[in-house]
Amino acid sequence: MFRTILAALLIATPLAAQTTGPITLENFGSFHVGGRVVELSGRPVREYLPTVGGAPLRIDPNGGHVVGQMYAQFMVPSPQRGTAPLMLWHGAYLTGVTWETTPDGREGWQQFFVRRGWATYVTDAVERGRSGAAMSPEIWAAPLHLPTSNPWERFRIGDGAGSFARGTLLPGNQFPATPDNYMSFMRQVVARYLDTDADVIAAYIALLERVGPSVVIAHSQGGAFAWQVAQQRPDLFRALVLIEPAGTGVVAEAARVKDIPQLLVYGDYVDADPRWSVIRTNARRFSAAVREAGGTVDDVDLPSRGISGNSHMLMMDRNGDAVAALVQDWLAAKGLWR
């Protein structure tokens, strides 16, 4: 069944009429969920004059601070065709912007799935973007920041160490990697904290409890979180699409997610990359454990399906919509779209 759908996709790439032009939303908006209050004391009071024409301000930071909350923006199309809400969870050093646009200004997967009738939720993981970050180092240790060379060389865009300085790409790479486009991408890269995983997982659970059982499409670090959240609360997932997950759940507890239909997708150049090949091997080990327990994980290696040249940021690649269409068709085949 899945193979047939993919074959049809590769032949025709049919985009229905509603996938371009104006889009009608029932509503849109945002909210924050989760978090906890941490009491701080003994910190110095700060005084400053905010701006020209302002009035002096005295900030006493002692007291309760809200920590670990998470931001979500929803867009509910009219009519809806998805039978469950659809969530887009981003990866490390990134925010929900991952899904909103591409470095060359095309529409992102957010628009792709909204246009196909999914009530779509885009989140910023705890600590990043509009979720805010707690005081550092008092509450969380100082975060890590990526220099411009790092994603180029680590996300399978350039051809290995030194490729950013050389400006060279992996052959056939589909990332829209002109210098201007790459700078557009780097503008959306943010810092990442290392001691927040428990807060992130708690907030994703709070999100799913608020919205209800959902289809979750998760990228990279978000994929690791998604598997771990699903192991705690499998009842809150209708399906799980793992786009190059950078980690897994706990293999010994793989049976906990056996009732969730799962799709695992990796792009190109994985075998030749010492780090991504290890990560995919781990993901396949976890997937095998899920299958062993009676579950379903459909494992898609994009190049072997004729979709080649994909970087780690495959939702931004020039052929990113072909990957989204593969996901859409898989969800439809699972009966989650009408």
Added chain:
Amino acid sequence: MFRTILAALLIATPLAAQTTGPITLENFGSFHVGGRVVELSGRPVREYLPTVGGAPLRIDPNGGHVVGQMYAQFMVPSPQRGTAPLMLWHGAYLTGVTWETTPDGREGWQQFFVRRGWATYVTDAVERGRSGAAMSPEIWAAPLHLPTSNPWERFRIGDGAGSFARGTLLPGNQFPATPDNYMSFMRQVVARYLDTDADVIAAYIALLERVGPSVVIAHSQGGAFAWQVAQQRPDLFRALVLIEPAGTGVVAEAARVKDIPQLLVYGDYVDADPRWSVIRTNARRFSAAVREAGGTVDDVDLPSRGISGNSHMLMMDRNGDAVAALVQDWLAAKGLWR
């Protein structure tokens, strides 16, 4: 003319049919603008294992870092009725979420203006939200974080010092201040850096250059930035709506903004507040200098127009839509809406 429109508003509060129910967008999306690259060197390499099932990661932070960029999300309704793009610029310790929702889950001013046919741009100022923050203290000094008591007592919600602990409100206050709602508000509060004003102003100019001359609605710190940006590039403003600006432009150069129609709005309890009364006096001094140079600044004191109980976060107050309607009618009266 303006007085007549306000009178009609206060009598009828007419909401046209398109202001509820589904909304049609021509498109929506986001982008980042501006920023600069700062070279870092001599920083230690960090190594860590990201997550279960991941692969060890080595981050060398030395090299170029993108700093000072700004995030914008746009929603373009169909049909459009505004004759220029409309921007919503938030205040200090906040992000664009200010405009997306209210603490009790109603629609925000973003939806208000999109529903009325404005192509609407919501931004996160440099350093906040999805704009990302530069490495600290290497590039920017450590930011300030607000404890939960601060906005309650400073934004004219509670009745002065100690009111957060008491849980008491200014009489007649319209902020939706149940404990749950207030926590929803605090979840969107973020840190604020003190050494980023030049980056913020440069990014707002880059935004306006990209989008073109716009109507700018700016709140609090955003109002101070708006006046300062307008003094540098008055050609990029079609109108300027200052919602409780927390600062001004440079009085000696007020003539530079004399050709921009301006609306100045403050809410309730201002005279009795030692800090806000100073801030409003400064704003009125700047406005008088604009008028002296031949410009127009319409100065609205909401209580004297029959709109009472407004906190500093008046777009979130229970009567926030009445204030938005006042702004909308003023823009229409200026010929900017058809």
